[in-house]
Each structure stands twice: as C-alpha cells, then as structure tokens.
Amino acid sequence: MIELQDFRTARKAISDHMRLTPVFAARNFGDISGFVARDRIPEMFLKLENMQVSGSFKARGAMNAALALEPEQRSAGLCTASGGNHGMGVINAARTLGVPVKIFLPTNTPQPKVKKLRAQGVDVALIGAVWDDANRAAMEHAHESGMAYIHPFADPKVIAGQGTIALELLEQQPDLDTLVVAIGGGGLIAGVATAARLLRPSIRVIGVEPTGAATLFESLKANEVATLPSVNTAATSLAPRQSSALNVDLIGKNVDRIALVSDEEMQKSAKWLWKEFGISVELSAAAGIAAVMNDRLGDPNPGRVGVIVCGTGMDGFE
CATH class of the missing domain: 3.40.50.1100 (Rossmann fold)
Known part of the structure; x- marks a missing residue:
C-alpha cells in the first residue's frame, strides 16, 4: 500500500x-x-x-527514487528505459547526485527528444521498436553493470x-x-x-x-x-x-x-x-x-x- x-x-x-x-x-x-x-x-x-x-513531471518520481537509494547503490550510477521524459528526469537526478547515467530509448522515440537527450552529453542507446524492448535492455544492463535501475512507472x-x-x-x-x-x-x-x-x-x-x-x-x-x-x-x-x-x-x-x-x-x-x-x-x-x-x-x-x-x-x- x-x-x-x-x-x-x-x-x-x-x-x-x-x-x-x-x-x-x-x-x-x-x-x-x-x-x-x-x-x-x-x-x-x-x-x-x-x-x-x-x-x-517525470523529474519528481525519478528524483524521489534516486534519493531513496543507499549510497553504494547510487555510486555505480543510474540507468533506465524511457520514451524521453523519464530519461531527462533520471539525468537530472544523476547530475544532482553526481553519478554516471545511461538511458535506453526505443527507436520510435521522436527525434527532437533523442537529440535533446544526446545533447546532455550522457550515454544514450537506441534499442528496440517500442519502450518494452528498450526496457528489457536497460534491465539487463543494470544487472551486468551494477547501475541502479529506475523504473519509469512500476x-x-x-x-x-x-x-x-x-x-x-x-x-x-x-x-x-x-x-x-x-x-x-x-x-x-x-x-x-x-x-x-x-x-x-x-x-x-x-x-x-x-x-x-x-x-x-x-x-x-x-x-x-x-x-x-x-x-x-x-x-x-x-x-x-x-x-x-x-x-x-x-x-x-x-x-x-x-x-x-x-x-x-x-x-x-x-x-x-x-x-x-x-x-x-x-x-x-x-x-x-x-x-x-x-x-x-x-x-x-x-x-x-x-x-x-x-x-x-x-x-x-x-
């Protein structure tokens, strides 16, 4: 609850x-x-x-989830899958905490959002046709890298x-x-x-x-x-x-x-x-x-x- x-x-x-x-x-x-x-x-x-x-609004949830992490979890960095806005929110949280960040986007993400995210100078990967595909890749990366995964809604x-x-x-x-x-x-x-x-x-x-x-x-x-x-x-x-x-x-x-x-x-x-x-x-x-x-x-x-x-x-x- x-x-x-x-x-x-x-x-x-x-x-x-x-x-x-x-x-x-x-x-x-x-x-x-x-x-x-x-x-x-x-x-x-x-x-x-x-x-x-x-x-x-995505900055709110991303920040709350990131601040709730234990210090050792934060230190490895943050990663997520996003349609664009949640990615920007996680980037904002990572910069506030001073940790690395990686964002996975599906290929159907509008190009202005892709450009906006890449302009932040962070690691952005386009994988999969829809968000669900990018999300699987993000979760795999979090498991392999030790980065903290920030889910956009669940x-x-x-x-x-x-x-x-x-x-x-x-x-x-x-x-x-x-x-x-x-x-x-x-x-x-x-x-x-x-x-x-x-x-x-x-x-x-x-x-x-x-x-x-x-x-x-x-x-x-x-x-x-x-x-x-x-x-x-x-x-x-x-x-x-x-x-x-x-x-x-x-x-x-x-x-x-x-x-x-x-x-x-x-x-x-x-x-x-x-x-x-x-x-x-x-x-x-x-x-x-x-x-x-x-x-x-x-x-x-x-x-x-x-x-x-x-x-x-x-x-x-x-």
Missing part, C-alpha cells in the same frame, strides 16, 4: 530539487470551433508540469514522487471536482489518483490514453495486466505495450474512468494550447485537454476540472 504519508515524505525529499509549477484558470476561450464539446466546456485549471525541472517511490503533484494542485486549487490525467505506463495517474483520493475521497479522476495504445483501458477491462499486440500512436510516451500489476491495482481502485483520444485530437489540442495560451507541449501533454474538449469525461456536469499538462515539447505541432 502507498499511504498519504508516503506522498508527504516524497514531497519533503524532493522539494529542494523541484519547481512548484503554476496552476491557471483556462477561461475566456477564443476559437474553439474545432472541438466537439465547444458548447459545454467546463471550467478548467491547468497544472503546468511542462514547466517542471527537465521539462516534465516503482512505489516513483509513484509517490509523481503523486506530489496532487498535493500541490489541491492546495493551489482546493475546490476541484475532477482531475484529468494522461496515462503512459500509469505512474503519473497511479500517484495522482491515489494521493488525491486519500486527501479528497469524493474527487473524480479520469485517465486518458491514445486510441492506439489503450494499455490500461484493456487491463482494467480484463481485470489483469494486459499486453497489447502492438501500439499505433505518435504519442510514444503514452505507448508501452504493458503496464504492471502495481499500477493496474492502484488505478483500478482510484480512477473512475479511462477515456480514449485520437492522435488527431491530441494534435488539435496541442495547437490550440499554443494559439490560445502560448503553451508549447508534446503530443502526450495535450491528451487531457483533448478529453475535455471532446466531451470524453463521461459526465455532463464534471464541475471544476483540473488537467495536468505533463510535458513540454514540439512534437504536438508535427
């Missing part, structure tokens, strides 16, 4: 290394003609994790770190009725939903996945960890073929619904965020907006809606 104290402990541990990201009310919309729900868009409050250290310390977002958000905007959270492997939503429900049992939590990578949607439907035969989405950071039992369990207990959105809907939402608010995000970070703007929350009256804008980038414009 992950308890409320775990999230509070994580917040204390990482606070000197993270930014308190802002929340702002998205009101007085301009052109919303391209969205299904244009006549009934709820009041939205955006938590801008695209402004977090390393460019996404780790209680990582989940606790990501859940610190909920503690902040519900302090910054305490009257929210619904939270909308993008899902990749499930670390973000597992942490945010669990922490939010411990604080506010009545709050509604909606997860969002691409139609081409409905990993958690299928897992909850089957009531077990499902493995997709393939993934088909440009939002590669939301596209593992498989999650984990830990994430499926926490999400099943604390998430009300998983909505599905198309790549086209995410791209339209990313462009809208830029045009309307000057916020530049990767495709996956627009998933929550896409669910709201296309009436996928499964509730005609969702109340005041908090949306986590999870990462910066430009692939939402390509």
Whole structure:
C-alpha cells in the first residue's frame, strides 16, 4: 500500500530539487470551433508540469527514487528505459547526485527528444521498436553493470514522487471536482489518483490514453495486466505495450474512468494550447485537454476540472 504519508515524505525529499509549477484558470476561450464539446466546456485549471525541472513531471518520481537509494547503490550510477521524459528526469537526478547515467530509448522515440537527450552529453542507446524492448535492455544492463535501475512507472517511490503533484494542485486549487490525467505506463495517474483520493475521497479522476495504445483501458477491462499486440500512436510516451500489476491495482481502485483520444485530437489540442495560451507541449501533454474538449469525461456536469499538462515539447505541432 502507498499511504498519504508516503506522498508527504516524497514531497519533503524532493522539494529542494523541484519547481512548484503554476496552476491557471483556462477561461475566456477564443476559437474553439474545432472541438466537439465547444458548447459545454467546463471550467478548467491547468497544472503546468511542462514547466517542471527537465521539462516534465517525470523529474519528481525519478528524483524521489534516486534519493531513496543507499549510497553504494547510487555510486555505480543510474540507468533506465524511457520514451524521453523519464530519461531527462533520471539525468537530472544523476547530475544532482553526481553519478554516471545511461538511458535506453526505443527507436520510435521522436527525434527532437533523442537529440535533446544526446545533447546532455550522457550515454544514450537506441534499442528496440517500442519502450518494452528498450526496457528489457536497460534491465539487463543494470544487472551486468551494477547501475541502479529506475523504473519509469512500476516503482512505489516513483509513484509517490509523481503523486506530489496532487498535493500541490489541491492546495493551489482546493475546490476541484475532477482531475484529468494522461496515462503512459500509469505512474503519473497511479500517484495522482491515489494521493488525491486519500486527501479528497469524493474527487473524480479520469485517465486518458491514445486510441492506439489503450494499455490500461484493456487491463482494467480484463481485470489483469494486459499486453497489447502492438501500439499505433505518435504519442510514444503514452505507448508501452504493458503496464504492471502495481499500477493496474492502484488505478483500478482510484480512477473512475479511462477515456480514449485520437492522435488527431491530441494534435488539435496541442495547437490550440499554443494559439490560445502560448503553451508549447508534446503530443502526450495535450491528451487531457483533448478529453475535455471532446466531451470524453463521461459526465455532463464534471464541475471544476483540473488537467495536468505533463510535458513540454514540439512534437504536438508535427
């Protein structure tokens, strides 16, 4: 079990290394003609994790997991497999600790992210067609090298770190009725939903996945960890073929619904965020907006809606 104290402990541990990201009310919309729900868009409050250290929320979980390692574990360095953002978070943690780092990426990682990671001057390897392939290689390398492996989502310390977002958000905007959270492997939503429900049992939590990578949607439907035969989405950071039992369990207990959105809907939402608010995000970070703007929350009256804008980038414009 992950308890409320775990999230509070994580917040204390990482606070000197993270930014308190802002929340702002998205009101007085301009052109919303391209969205299904244009006549009934709820009041939205955006938590801008695209402004977090390393460019996404992933820095939180990576830092919390790295700080929890014993000194001798840290000294050999850190390694992981990533769709990009978690890799940047692990690099940030490694630099904070002053230890080596190696990042494994699948070949479907968007080129801007590959270039961004390589520009950090660290060891980056492209292996496998999808994240699951790169992850196997990372785990093998950790075993052979003695490096500490930091899982991007199936780790209680990582989940606790990501859940610190909920503690902040519900302090910054305490009257929210619904939270909308993008899902990749499930670390973000597992942490945010669990922490939010411990604080506010009545709050509604909606997860969002691409139609081409409905990993958690299928897992909850089957009531077990499902493995997709393939993934088909440009939002590669939301596209593992498989999650984990830990994430499926926490999400099943604390998430009300998983909505599905198309790549086209995410791209339209990313462009809208830029045009309307000057916020530049990767495709996956627009998933929550896409669910709201296309009436996928499964509730005609969702109340005041908090949306986590999870990462910066430009692939939402390509």
